[in-house]
Amino acid sequence: MTKATPTGDTMLSSIDGLLLDAEIQQPSLAERRGTVIYAHGITADKDEFGFAATVADQLLRAGFSTLRFSFRGHGRSEGTQRGVTIAGELLDLQAAVNYAVAKLDGPLSVVASSFGAVSTLLSLPWLDERLHRLVLLRPVLDLRRTFVEPETPWGIEHYSPGRRTLLDQQGFLLINGTFELGRTMFEEIKHYDPVAPFLASTVPTLIVQGDRDSIVSYEVARQTADRRVGCRLHTVTGADHGFDDHQEEAVEAVVSWLRMPFPLTWEGHAAIDPQ
Structure with missing residues (x-):
């Protein structure tokens, strides 16, 4: 049974x-x-309604250190909800990576959930070579099809022409009755394309997605x-x-992927070995 060293809250400086x-x-x-950073979705925090904490607990049992943090304007982090921007979240993720590299044991992986995938994928031009594995949980991949020209029931409800x-x-717009999404972030959404750097990346990646999302x-x-x-x-x-x-x-899919030995092989794909 894995024995944990003291767990602690800390404050990162973005x-x-x-x-x-x-x-x-x-x-x-x-x-x-190794170490796993968890990047949560919008409207959530480092616990992500208990799901991120469960992932961290299971990763601990599997022998991984974890770093969970709340993006600016979320949870107990500084900043305001209306002031949250994609550019700001890019800075926050960079701060988390810098801390993990300096203070925690590698190799380093990232689990990015929902909107947390946006800053993670946009960071891949500098982050890719530092990562051992990547997990994308129900990720926001296409900002236009999620927010600007929404296709899902949630997107249509929150980002209709009347709401805009x-x-x-x-x-600002009140999202899920709790989060004030500001005008600046919505303007950013029109210009960023997280998929482009992802397609250019080589880090082994697992996407976990519900088919009724x-x-x-x-x-x-x-x-x-x-x-x-x-x-x-x-x-x-x-x-x-x-x-x-x-x-x-x-959760089991996440833990199994991060524990899987190299080289990785599966039907339709060649072996992957970043070493």
């Missing part, structure tokens, strides 16, 4: 000086297999996985965005 709430869990020194008129008038498109995930060598899609049959009653399956 590149522009904002303090980010974070939590680190580490197994005993002799059992450490409200955004113009008041400067009402927030991000399952078809986008399937199409992206098909286009990208070194990417496996794990379909959670019958699951919505939160994985609902299928959380155990989703």
